[in-house]
Amino acid sequence: MYPQLFLVRHGETAWTVSGEHTGVTDIPLTARGEVEARDLARRLRGIPFTHMLTSPRQRARRTCELAALNPAPEIEPDLAEWNYGDYEGRRSADILQTRAGWNIFLDGGPNGESPAQVSDRADRLIARLRTLKGNVALFTHGHFGRVLAVRWIGLPVTEGQRFQLDIASLSIFGYDPHHHEVPVIVMWNSNSPAGFESGTTSAIDRWENEGGEISDSPREQTGAVTDWTSSPGEAVDP
Numbered sequence: 001m002y003p004q005l006f007l008v009r010h011g012e013t014a015w016t017v018s019g020e021h022t023g024v025t026d027i028p029l030t031a032r033g034e035v036e037a038r039d040l041a042r043r044l045r046g047i048p049f050t051h052m053l054t055s056p057r058q059r060a061r062r063t064c065e066l067a068a069l070n071p072a073p074e075i076e077p078d079l080a081e082w083n084y085g086d087y088e089g090r091r092s093a094d095i096l097q098t099r100a101g102w103n104i105f106l107d108g109g110p111n112g113e114s115p116a117q118v119s120d121r122a123d124r125l126i127a128r129l130r131t132l133k134g135n136v137a138l139f140t141h142g143h144f145g146r147v148l149a150v151r152w153i154g155l156p157v158t159e160g161q162r163f164q165l166d167i168a169s170l171s172i173f174g175y176d177p178h179h180h181e182v183p184v185i186v187m188w189n190s191n192s193p194a195g196f197e198s199g200t201t202s203a204i205d206r207w208e209n210e211g212g213e214i215s216d217s218p219r220e221q222t223g224a225v226t227d228w229t230s231s232p233g234e235a236v237d238p
Contacts, residue, residue: 002133002174002175002180003129003130003132003133003134003135003136003174004134004135004136004172004173004174004186005129005136005138005152005172005173005174006044006047006049006135006136006137006138006170006171006172007138007140007145007148007149007170007171007172007173008040008063008064008067008137008138008139008140008168008169008170009140009141009142009145009165009166009167009168009169010029010033010037010055010057010059010060010062010063010139010140010141010167010168011029011030011032011033011034011035011036011037011059011062011063011066011167011168012029012030012032012033012036012167012168013027013028013029013030013033013059014027014030015027015089016033016142016167017030018091019091019092019093020089020090020091021084021087021088021089021090021091021092021109022059022081022088022089022141023080023081023082023083023084023085023088023109023112024080024081024083024084024088025088025089026057026058026059027058027059028058028059028062029059029062029063033059033063033167033168034062034066036063036167036168037062037063037065037066037067037168038066038067038068039168040063040066040067040168040170041066041067041068041069043170044067044069044137044170047135048134048135049069049070049071049134049135049136049137050071050132050133050134050135050136051071051074051132051134051136051137052064052069052070052071052072052073052074052136052137052139053073053074053075053076053079053136053137053138053139054073054074054075054076054079054138054139054140055075055076055077055079055080055081055139055140055141055144056075056076056077056079056080057080057081057141059141060079060139060140060141061073061075061139063139063168064137064139067137067139069137073139076125076138078121078122078124078125078128079125079138079139079140079141079144080140080141080144081140081141081142081143081144082104082108082109082112082113082118082141082143082144082147083109083112083113084104084109084112084113085108085109085110085111085112085113086109086110086111086112087109087110087112088109088112103161104143104161105143105146105147105157105158105159105160105161106158106161115157115158116157118143118144118147118157119147119151119156119157121144122144122147122148122151122157123151125148126148126151126152142165142167143160145165145171146160146161146163146165147160148173149163149165149171149173149185149188150163152173152183152185153183153184153185154183163188163189164189165189166189166191167191168191169189169190169191170187170190170191171185171187171188171189171190172185172186172187173185173186174186
């Protein structure tokens, strides 16, 4: 049984609102962020997880806690956000005033992590994840989540700039059901709870019908969601 990865970006913090880069700074969720995290429980209910891994940062750990999933979470240091170094706590607009053309996926953070270092960290984590089985929940951050996505499908870390990832969003990584050696993005950046319950044919239904492996339980017995849709979110720094 191949692993299916359910990637969750943490809920809102004061710095996601202000646009300040939040790497090693350990700040809590806002009240709204806690509501977003609790909503994840409804969005993920009925999915049997074999593993649950979370970044050590409290914003990710609290999101994981409020999602109220099983089994008990495991702290995974490699799920931590990009270390922005000297750009920690700064907004992109301010950085660009003194460093025109700066892009985290191309340039990294001075005295922090380079793109190559973050790519290597993602590859190390992916190697571990590919030894797991079943549905695996991952609670992480905006920029690292984008790096993990592109490295999962074999793209260079620079391509992460093309993948928007909103707060409290949900994405799924898996394998092509007809070519199990091919890793794919099953769903990306879903952040609309209403869309999960619209009653239309779901991405999960289509995936399972094509031979994918998402849920081990009948949907009518678990109360799992019936529609998984993606919506473009507003661009926000981590």
